[in-house]
Amino acid sequence: xxxxxxxxxxxxxxxxxxxxxxxxxxxxxxxxxxxxxxxxxxxxxxxxxxxxxxxxxxxxxxxxxxxxxxxxxxxxxxxxxxxxxxxxxxxxxxxxxxxxxxxxxxxxxxxxxxxxxxxxxxxxxxxxxxxxxxxxxxxxxxxxxxxxxxxxxxxxxxxxxxxxxxxxxxxxxxxxxxxxxxxxxxxxxxxxxxxxxxxxxxxxxxxxxxxxxxxxxxxxxxxxxxxxxxxxxxxxxxxxxxxxxxxxxxxxxxxxxxxxxxxxxxxxxxxxxxxxxxxxxxxxxxxxxxxxxxxxxxxxxxxxxxxxxxxxxxxxxxxxxxxxxxxxxxxxxxxxxxxxxxxxxxxxxxxxxxxxxxxxxxxxxxxxxxxxxxxxxxxxxxxxxxxxxxxxxxxxxxxxxxxxxxxxxxxxx
Amino acid sequence: xxxxxxxxxxxxxxxxxxxxxxxxxxxxxxxxxxxxxxxxxxxxxxxxxxxxxxxxxxxxxxxxxxxxxxxxxxxxxxxxxxxxxxxxxxxxxxxxxxxxxxxxxxxxxxxxxxxxxxxxxxxxxxxxxxxxxxxxxxxxxxxxxxxxxxxxxxxxxxxxxxxxxxxxxxxxxxxxxxxxxxxxxxxxxxxxxxxxxxxxxxxxxxxxxxxxxxxxxxxxxxxxxxxxxxxxxxxxxxxxxxxxxxxxxxxxxxxxxxxxxxxxxxxxxxxxxxxxxxxxxxxxxxxxxxxxxxxxxxxxxxxxxxxxxxxxxxxxxxxxxxxxxxxxxxxxxxxxxxxxxxxxxxxxxxxxxxxxxxxxxxxxxxxxxxxxxxxxxxxxxxxxxxxxxxxxxxxxxxxxxxxxxxxxxxxxx
Numbered sequence: 152x153x154x155x156x157x158x159x160x161x162x163x164x165x166x167x168x169x170x171x172x173x174x175x176x177x178x179x180x181x182x183x184x185x186x187x188x189x190x191x192x193x194x195x196x197x198x199x200x201x202x203x204x205x206x207x208x209x210x211x212x213x214x215x216x217x218x219x220x221x222x223x224x225x226x227x228x229x230x231x232x233x234x235x236x237x238x239x240x241x242x243x244x245x246x247x248x249x250x251x252x253x254x255x256x257x258x259x260x261x262x263x264x265x266x267x268x269x270x271x272x273x274x275x276x277x278x279x280x281x282x283x284x285x286x287x288x289x290x291x292x293x294x295x296x297x298x299x300x301x302x303x304x305x306x307x308x309x310x311x312x313x314x315x316x317x318x319x320x321x322x323x324x325x326x327x328x329x330x331x332x333x334x335x336x337x338x339x340x341x342x343x344x345x346x347x348x349x350x351x352x353x354x355x356x357x358x359x360x361x362x363x364x365x366x367x368x369x370x371x372x373x374x375x376x377x378x379x380x381x382x383x384x385x386x387x388x389x390x391x392x393x394x395x396x397x398x399x400x401x402x403x404x405x406x407x408x409x410x411x412x413x414x415x416x417x418x419x420x421x422x423x424x425x426x427x428x429x430x431x432x433x434x435x436x437x438x439x440x441x442x443x444x445x446x447x448x449x450x451x452x453x454x455x456x457x458x459x460x461x462x463x464x465x466x467x468x469x470x471x472x473x474x475x476x477x478x479x480x481x482x483x484x485x486x487x488x489x490x491x492x493x494x495x496x497x498x499x500x501x502x503x504x505x506x507x508x509x510x511x512x513x514x515x516x517x518x519x520x521x522x523x524x525x526x527x528x529x530x531x532x533x534x535x536x537x538x539x540x541x542x543x544x545x546x547x548x549x550x551x552x553x554x555x556x557x558x559x560x561x562x563x564x
Numbered sequence: 565x566x567x568x569x570x571x572x573x574x575x576x577x578x579x580x581x582x583x584x585x586x587x588x589x590x591x592x593x594x595x596x597x598x599x600x601x602x603x604x605x606x607x608x609x610x611x612x613x614x615x616x617x618x619x620x621x622x623x624x625x626x627x628x629x630x631x632x633x634x635x636x637x638x639x640x641x642x643x644x645x646x647x648x649x650x651x652x653x654x655x656x657x658x659x660x661x662x663x664x665x666x667x668x669x670x671x672x673x674x675x676x677x678x679x680x681x682x683x684x685x686x687x688x689x690x691x692x693x694x695x696x697x698x699x700x701x702x703x704x705x706x707x708x709x710x711x712x713x714x715x716x717x718x719x720x721x722x723x724x725x726x727x728x729x730x731x732x733x734x735x736x737x738x739x740x741x742x743x744x745x746x747x748x749x750x751x752x753x754x755x756x757x758x759x760x761x762x763x764x765x766x767x768x769x770x771x772x773x774x775x776x777x778x779x780x781x782x783x784x785x786x787x788x789x790x791x792x793x794x795x796x797x798x799x800x801x802x803x804x805x806x807x808x809x810x811x812x813x814x815x816x817x818x819x820x821x822x823x824x825x826x827x828x829x830x831x832x833x834x835x836x837x838x839x840x841x842x843x844x845x846x847x848x849x850x851x852x853x854x855x856x857x858x859x860x861x862x863x864x865x866x867x868x869x870x871x872x873x874x875x876x877x878x879x880x881x882x883x884x885x886x887x888x889x890x891x892x893x894x895x896x897x898x899x900x901x902x903x904x905x906x907x908x909x910x911x912x913x914x915x916x917x918x919x920x921x922x923x924x925x926x927x928x929x930x931x932x933x934x935x936x937x938x939x940x941x942x943x944x945x946x947x948x949x950x951x952x953x954x955x956x957x958x959x960x961x962x963x964x965x966x967x968x969x970x971x972x973x974x975x976x977x
Binding site for chain 2: 153521522523524525526538539540541543547549550551552553554555559560561562563564
């Protein structure tokens with residue numbers, strides 16, 4: 152087997168696009184000045200990824216699972232466990248996790264404000280968190296963490312739990328919090344626990360001085376939590392378990408960090424890394440280089456700004472985000488290129504003309520300095536399919552990266 | 565259905581490569597003068613094979629199973645049964661087979677020489693073989709054959725055997741032969757049989773006059789056998805059973821002959837065919853033509869010299885092996901081309917720069933004189949993906965060959 156290298160995956164979220172009239176019919180990737188990506192394309196192998204298969208529009212979470220080598224049709228746990236991991240709550244197989252909102256209800260549990268005013272200080276969040284975290288209901292342990300604004304994550308841990316339950320969040324005001332009901336046999340107990348949890352949280356929160364203080368200032372009290380996005384952590388082998396490799400994630404968004412941690416990556420915090428165009432690309436490059444030098448086998452770097460620009464219909468911002476990522480990868484290439492195999496791609500297409508995820512495939516380039524070249528000269532949606540990788544699906548990216556990095560065992564003799 | 569032809573598969577072992585600086589950045593296949601392969605490419609269809617799937621590095625045995633249409637993830641029996649078949653020992657479903665070494669131990673079964681001096685005359689080998697072959701232990705029949713040097717193969721045949729057992733070969737000297745232990749429930753009896761076999765073989769071998777003679781000449785006695793590579797023959801339908809076809813293998817190496825026989829091919833000996841560059845390419849061409857004329861439906865020709873050159877980092881030798889194979893295929897084409905469908909490919913990549921198997925795909929060309937052409941003009945790693953077959957996996961080769969040879973039944977009406 153050849154010498155081990157670090158497999159480096161750089162994902163520009165929502166990278167793919169369609170021809171933009173204001174860019175002369177080019178996509179933002181084609182319009183962007185990308186000397187580094189083009190060099191990778193010339194020296195490497197290119198292809199198009201239907202991340203979840205032809206015609207399927209991926210969510211960011213399912214797309215990333217696929218890029219990490221997991222078929223989301225088999226192992227997608229729902230949003231809850233991924234958000235919980237991203238918020239810093241560990242989950243284990245069997246745990247049921249939720250996204251949570253602070254909300255304001257009246258004495259009849261009629262929702263007055265689904266976000267309880269939205270803004271919370273860290274101190275308020277901490278006091279509210281403490282009131283809920285650590286509850287035990289029918290032997291089931293409750294973990295809760297406040298994240299940003301009115302948001303948080305909640306985990307139930309205990310035997311025999313199920314995520315096959317209905318939402319308690321009515322998703323509108325003026326109606327009562329919904330009773331949680333089982334959607335499948337075996338979920339009755341979990342539904343009951345959630346209903347007791349909501350009532351008990353209400354009892355605990357309504358009496359807190361932090362809420363009295365908010366009301367004194369004319370702010371809505373956070374006197375209940377609403378839960379949604381329930382999902383159960385599945386028996387999914389992690390990347391270290393599957394391949395015996397050490398993996399790092401450098402990302403600015405909780406969902407990406409959480410999805411990466413769910414499959415066994417270690418989150419490496421980068422000072423200044425955010426989910427916007429103002430993220431510190433220099434710091435990301437520096438930390439990536441450190442991870443390669445520290446001997447991580449696999450490093451995943453997530454750039455969110457491309458997707459934001461797509462959702463905002465802002466082609467200029469998308470071009471800028473691509474160009475800055477290009478320079479970031481250039482720094483890494485110059486410093487540690489020959490110790491790596493690099494894949495650059497997107498998780499899905501977010502055309503600036505649409506402003507939402509679409510099913511269009513995304514370009515992929517796979518590089519190491521001595522890989523066979525395939526005659527493609529530009530990293531773009533239009534050129535990629537002419538390369539040696541042609542078109543394939545997201546789950547092929549991980550074995551290709553690990554194979555060329557010498558990290559997969561030979562099968563047979 | 566169209567007229568039946570002979571499907572001819574020519575595998576150059578380890579054919580694939582990476583750009584070689586001493587060849588001006590070309591691969592050995594690109595640098596080689598291959599008028600015949602290039603004609604096949606021009607008149608035929610081309611593609612790249614990830615033999616076991618993207619990123620997977622194949623062993624030669626698993627790769628050949630895939631090229632024969634068998635998914636090795638489901639049917640790979642381990643090395644033992646394949647080597648045993650190659651050594652001329654028949655195996656059947658349920659049999660457990662091993663690679664075997666003659667070795668030298670002292671009275672406490674401490675290994676003094678793992679190869680018992682390595683060199684054995686045919687007479688010595690025969691005498692040692694006779695002492696072990698035909699033993700019966702707890703109702704289990706033991707078959708043993710000496711092959712070359714200190715090597716041989718051993719087969720256990722009986723009910724309820726399992727290959728889920730540990731090695732007895734300590735793979736070092738100065739330590740005792742290891743006790744065989746079960747690795748899974750149900751393997752206890754087999755482990756016990758192996759332990760009794762090793763002891764009884766030691767008792768039988770130590771008393772042989774051939775060993776007394778060796779000691780008198782200062783050579784280490786072959787007073788034990790060490791077993792490794794255990795595997796169980798699985799319930800795998802053979803090619804004749806699956807397709808009703810008659811299949812031949814022309815190969816110089818025991819593993820390739822054995823893997824082909826395992827799936828039901830008949831071994832056709834070729835005088836002068838070896839596993840090296842000195843193999844008699846003319847004799848191979850002649851025998852291949854005879855097999856086509858004799859009405860074999862499928863003929864597999866294996867050339868090992870390309871892989872040896874890759875392992876030896878010898879790009880000149882690799883070019884030479886490719887060029888000689890090109891001429892060999894040319895002879896076959898001229899003589900019986902219109903009675904055949906020809907596929908030429910490799911089983912995996914062994915870059916001369918690496919000297920080991922790697923995950924890079926291999927080129928495939930599929931030819932019959934009247935197949936649709938795809939505009940590729942050269943048989944090479946760089947051109948193949950532009951062909952009609954694009955990229956695919958090894959298990960597609962057999963149905964493509966048999967399909968174009970008129971050997972597969974129509975499905976439906």
